[in-house]
Amino acid sequence: MEISLLPEVIIVLMFSCLMLLMATGQRVFGVMGFVGVAAAMWLWGGDGGATDMGFNAAIKLFNWYPLLTLPMFIFMGYMLAESGIANDLYHALHVWMGSLRGGLGVGTLFLMVMISCMNGLSVAGMAIGCSVALPELVKRDYDKRMISGIIQAGSSLGILVPPSVVLVLYAMIARQPVDALWLAGIVPGLLLAALFLVYIVVRCWLQPELGPAIPPEQNRHTLAEKLHVLSAGILPLLLMAAVIGSFFLGYASLVESSAIGALASIVIAFIRRRLTWLVFTNALRQTLNASAMFMWIMMAALAFAAVFDGLGAVRAVEALFLEDWGLTPWQVLTLMIVSFVVMGIFLDDTAMLIIVAPLYIPIIDTLGFSPIWFGVLYVLTCQIAYLTPPFGYNLFLMRAMSPPEFTIKDIYLSIVPFVLLMALAIALVMIFPQIALWLPERFAGS
Numbered sequence: 001m002e003i004s005l006l007p008e009v010i011i012v013l014m015f016s017c018l019m020l021l022m023a024t025g026q027r028v029f030g031v032m033g034f035v036g037v038a039a040a041m042w043l044w045g046g047d048g049g050a051t052d053m054g055f056n057a058a059i060k061l062f063n064w065y066p067l068l069t070l071p072m073f074i075f076m077g078y079m080l081a082e083s084g085i086a087n088d089l090y091h092a093l094h095v096w097m098g099s100l101r102g103g104l105g106v107g108t109l110f111l112m113v114m115i116s117c118m119n120g121l122s123v124a125g126m127a128i129g130c131s132v133a134l135p136e137l138v139k140r141d142y143d144k145r146m147i148s149g150i151i152q153a154g155s156s157l158g159i160l161v162p163p164s165v166v167l168v169l170y171a172m173i174a175r176q177p178v179d180a181l182w183l184a185g186i187v188p189g190l191l192l193a194a195l196f197l198v199y200i201v202v203r204c205w206l207q208p209e210l211g212p213a214i215p216p217e218q219n220r221h222t223l224a225e226k227l228h229v230l231s232a233g234i235l236p237l238l239l240m241a242a243v244i245g246s247f248f249l250g251y252a253s254l255v256e257s258s259a260i261g262a263l264a265s266i267v268i269a270f271i272r273r274r275l276t277w278l279v280f281t282n283a284l285r286q287t288l289n290a291s292a293m294f295m296w297i298m299m300a301a302l303a304f305a306a307v308f309d310g311l312g313a314v315r316a317v318e319a320l321f322l323e324d325w326g327l328t329p330w331q332v333l334t335l336m337i338v339s340f341v342v343m344g345i346f347l348d349d350t351a352m353l354i355i356v357a358p359l360y361i362p363i364i365d366t367l368g369f370s371p372i373w374f375g376v377l378y379v380l381t382c383q384i385a386y387l388t389p390p391f392g393y394n395l396f397l398m399r400a401m402s403p404p405e406f407t408i409k410d411i412y413l414s415i416v417p418f419v420l421l422m423a424l425a426i427a428l429v430m431i432f433p434q435i436a437l438w439l440p441e442r443f444a445g446s
Contacts, residue, residue: 010311014039014304028351029293033300039307057302061295065255066172071291072258073163076243076265077115078283078290083269085236086128089114092229094136102204102211104140105150106197108133112154113193116161117240125155126394130401143210144406145414146203152394152411153196153418156383159349161189162244163258166349166382169298170375173357178254179247180440184376187435188425192380195421203417235268248443294350301354308359318363329367333374336360337381337426344385349393352385353378373429376436380426387415387422 014035021031061067080086093107100106111133115125129151137147159166162182171178204211243261246252252260269275321332336356343352357378364374386394389412398411429435 010039010043011308011317014307018304027296029296029300031300032297032304032351032355036300036304036307040303040310043307044310057299057306060302061299064172066168066178068255069163069168069258070165070294071287072255072262073165073168074290075283075287076239076258076261078286079262079265079269079279080236080239081115081128082279082283082286083265083272083274085268085272085274086111086115087132088229088272089236090132090136095226095229101208101213102200103213104133104137105142105146105200105204105211108137108150109154109193109196109200112151113157113161113189114236116155116158116189117163117244125158126151126397126401129155130398134402138403140214141212144410146200146210148398148402148406148411148414149418150196150200152387152398152415153422154193155394156386156422157189157193159382160185160192160376160379162186163261164379165294166353166379167375168254169350169353170357170378173354174361174371174375176371176375180372180444181375182244183248183439183443184372184436185379187439188376188380188429191428191435192383192422192425195425196418199417199421235271239264239268297351298354301351305355305358308355317359318366321363329369332363332367333369333430336363337377337430340378340381341384341388344382344388349382349385352382370433370437372440373433373436377426377429380422380429384419384422384426387419 018031018035021035022028090107090111093110094104097103097107108129112125112129115128134147134151138144158164162185164182164185167181167185168178170176171181200211239261242264243257246260247254247257266275266280269279321327321335327335339356340352343356361371361374364371386392389395392415395411395415398406399408402411
């Protein structure tokens with residue numbers, strides 16, 4: 001058959017097969033790799049190099065030198081979590097903010113932001129939030145839905161603020177500078193955190209039963225005690241400065257700065273007398289599991305995306321949007337954002353990125369939009385995908401890590417206001433691109 005005449009049909013068939021097999025509960029990387037290689041065999045046969053497509057994807061993946069940052073940043077976050085540094089941070093926030101309505105909720109959000117700046121992933125924030133913050137919030141009679149919403153939404157910030165691993169992967173695929181993408185994520189990340197904070201404070205002020213203040217007799221601390229517990233945040237702040245500052249100031253490459261972060265996390269655990277063999281091996285084991293998961297998904301997604309290249313899918317989709325449908329650039333962009341949200345319900349953010357980025361980024365360039373700005377919009381939609389049923393990543397993690405009294409209904413309903421705030425943030429960044437672009441442009445100008 002003449003494949004060049006049918007790229008749209010083949011793309012639809014591939015995605016349909018992908019969604020159908022995903023519904024059977026199979027692993028994402030297994031389904032994606034199978035569909036990619038099977039489609040290649042069907043289209044080009046064994047003599048056309050289709051049998052080598054999976055192998056070529058693996059070689060391409062292992063040749064990505066910046067991919068070394070992935071296990072380094074993941075290890076840094078897990079080492080800080082396993083050594084109890086996160087517990088120290090939360091205790092400090094508990095002492096300083098517990099006497100306010102919703103204060104522990106705000107403190108939990110601050111903890112999530114700080115963990116995000118030390119890890120770059122959502123899963124670490126979920127693990128720390130559920131193990132450290134959740135028991136304390138339950139003990140203080142916080143509303144279950146408020147607790148669930150804060151932890152899930154707050155942990156999603158990990159993929160937006162530096163050192164976001166997702167933005168590193170986007171930079172490699174889109175061939176954009178990592179420092180510009182990290183800078184672009186800072187202001188939108190702070191904007192989103194501010195929206196969450198305002199919501200928590202206002203909602204708990206209007207409905208004190210959702211986030212009651214700790215009674216004064218249970219939270220009496222002298223100024224000296226408060227300053228002492230505040231010192232728990234100094235070393236993690238120095239860690240963030242070492243990692244991000246060394247990269248932005250040009251003292252270290254991206255890979256070198258990630259290695260600095262991994263080594264510094266070990267040093268911090270040693271200084272705080274928390275570095276044990278169990279802590280080290282647990283952090284190493286979790287790092288290996290998370291890194292292997294990323295690698296398998298990326299390898300399978302690269303094989304899947306290679307079929308797109310062979311079909312000329314970029315040109316076909318571009319012609320469909322701009323010539324056949326006659327859409328404006330902003331309409332095309334809106335469709336892309338909607339497609340991210342829909343695909344995010346079924347796919348991991350890494351898989352989604354590697355599948356659609358080679359398809360969308362050339363179109364973004366053609367339409368005259370900034371790939372840096374588009375990268376921030378992509379991550380914002382990933383955050384929504386993390387929280388949307390039926391297969392939201394954070395929803396499953398919350399259900400697995402929370403006590404039995406947190407029902408699936410509570411967990412689903414808890415994220416509604418936060419998803420609406422994320423949608424508002426996306427709209428603001430689309431209407432005012434400088435929210436994302438001002439900091440990279442200013443840094444480049446200096």
